[in-house]
Amino acid sequence: xxxxxxxxxxxxxxxxxxxxxxxxxxxxxxxxxxxxxxxxxxxxxxxxxxxxxxxxxxxxxxxxxxxxxxxxxxxxxxxxxxxxxxxxxxxxxxxxxxxxxxxxxxxxxxxxxxxxxxxxxxxxxxxxxxxxxxx
Amino acid sequence: xxxxxxxxxxxxxxxxxxxxxxxxxxxxxxxxxxxxxxxxxxxxxxxxxxxxxxxxxxxxxxxxxxxxxxxxxxxxxxxxxxxxxxxxxxxxxxxxxxxxxxxxxxxxxxxxxxxxxxxxxxxxxxxxxxxxxxxxxxxxxxxxxxxxxxxxxxxxxxxxxxxxxxxxxxxxxxxxxxxxxxxxxxxxxxxxxxxxxxxxxxxxxxxxxxxxxxxxxxxxxxxxxxxxxxxxxxxxxxxxxxxxxxxxxxxxxxxxxxxxxxxxxxxxxxxxxxxxxxxxx
Numbered sequence: 001x002x003x004x005x006x007x008x009x010x011x012x013x014x015x016x017x018x019x020x021x022x023x024x025x026x027x028x029x030x031x032x033x034x035x036x037x038x039x040x041x042x043x044x045x046x047x048x049x050x051x052x053x054x055x056x057x058x059x060x061x062x063x064x065x066x067x068x069x070x071x072x073x074x075x076x077x078x079x080x081x082x083x084x085x086x087x088x089x090x091x092x093x094x095x096x097x098x099x100x101x102x103x104x105x106x107x108x109x110x111x112x113x114x115x116x117x118x119x120x121x122x123x124x125x126x127x128x129x130x131x132x133x134x135x
Numbered sequence: 136x137x138x139x140x141x142x143x144x145x146x147x148x149x150x151x152x153x154x155x156x157x158x159x160x161x162x163x164x165x166x167x168x169x170x171x172x173x174x175x176x177x178x179x180x181x182x183x184x185x186x187x188x189x190x191x192x193x194x195x196x197x198x199x200x201x202x203x204x205x206x207x208x209x210x211x212x213x214x215x216x217x218x219x220x221x222x223x224x225x226x227x228x229x230x231x232x233x234x235x236x237x238x239x240x241x242x243x244x245x246x247x248x249x250x251x252x253x254x255x256x257x258x259x260x261x262x263x264x265x266x267x268x269x270x271x272x273x274x275x276x277x278x279x280x281x282x283x284x285x286x287x288x289x290x291x292x293x294x295x296x297x298x299x300x301x302x303x304x305x306x307x308x309x310x311x312x313x314x315x316x317x318x319x320x321x322x323x324x325x326x327x328x329x330x331x332x333x334x335x336x337x338x339x340x341x342x343x344x345x346x347x348x349x350x351x352x353x354x355x356x357x358x359x360x361x362x363x364x365x366x367x368x369x370x371x372x373x374x375x376x377x378x379x380x381x382x383x384x385x386x387x388x389x390x391x392x393x394x395x396x397x398x399x400x401x402x403x404x405x406x407x408x409x410x411x412x413x414x415x416x
Contacts (some may be wrong), residue, residue: 009182009186010182011182011358011361014180040338042340044287044347067351067355072195078185078358080278080282080354127355
């Protein structure tokens with residue numbers, strides 16, 4: 001399969017810079033697959049699993065927020081957080097999930113706190129589901 | 136006897152030594168914080184740069200101006216997000232960036248969103264209108280806060296409260312050199328450089344360009360804000376380390392000079408005493 005230049009950069013540093021054969025990310029409108037020779041493209045990212053195929057090997061990651069762009073064949077993925085499957089801190093995600101659920105269960109919570117807790121819960125669920133995925 | 140008494144010189148040496156101890160300690164603290172901040176800057180810089188490039192690639196090839204973020208409004212209400220430190224004793228770090236802001240906007244209606252206690256005090260003292268004082272501690276602003284601020288800025292901009300939004304921060308060039316910088320955040324600037332081969336027609340926006348900008352611009356601002364904050368923090372520690380290093384050196388020099396003076400004065404006292412004894416016998 002033809003490879004294309006892929007760059008994954010987050011505020012914590014460069015996560016990937018090299019050639020890849022396939023990229024699947026969750027955009028706000030759903031999962032999008034990108035292969036070599038894609039049209040120039042811009043989309044904001046949602047929360048979900050990202051799949052990168054490098055030299056025929058599938059790698060999974062939790063990818064949250066940010067944007068993906070294809071400019072003249074070069075793909076740039078700029079997520080707010082991006083964690084490879086084996087780097088995910090499951091305990092922390094589990095803890096964050098429990099805390100968020102506790103906030104949501106409490107009827108006295110303010111609306112803004114509910115939104116925050118929902119976002120936190122979603123992030124935690126994405127991380128847990130990616131980490132639990134069988135290779 | 137040489138002008139000053141030995142006792143007086145001794146007190147001055149003592150106080151100098153105390154000062155030296157403080158500056159030395161501050162230098163060490165700044166150096167260790169600098170190392171951490173420097174790592175953070177090096178990690179976040181690629182993101183900062185790639186984000187900036189990606190957004191400008193998109194902006195340059197967008198020609199339908201469907202997004203409010205691209206429109207240059209004629210108004211002159213400007214908001215500056217000013218990032219400075221929480222504490223002084225960092226050489227010119229605070230004053231450089233604050234002065235740069237004050238030198239701008241001669242025909243603009245100036246408002247600021249200060250980040251860092253020094254910035255807040257400076258603008259409060261000068262009676263500049265302040266958007267919010269909630270972010271006065273630059274040291275504990277997290278990435279989440281940056282995105283919250285970014286969303287707020289975008290809202291204010293689209294509602295027409297401000298016509299232009301800038302960010303003033305200190306760019307961390309190296310440990311010894313930091314330059315205050317002003318960057319225009321909104322509206323997004325188009326570079327009229329005539330880039331090859333891309334027009335709006337062959338960029339595919341999903342779901343559509345207005346929506347994409349709506350979603351991406353707050354993220355972009357948040358990212359830039361966070362990057363600028365990292366740069367500023369590293370600059371602050373760098374500037375403080377340099378300032379404290381030279382303060383320690385000055386104290387050393389002063390102590391040396393005073394010790395010499397002290398020894399001279401003591402010797403003069405002894406000589407005088409001997410002379411008196413000899414003269415008396």
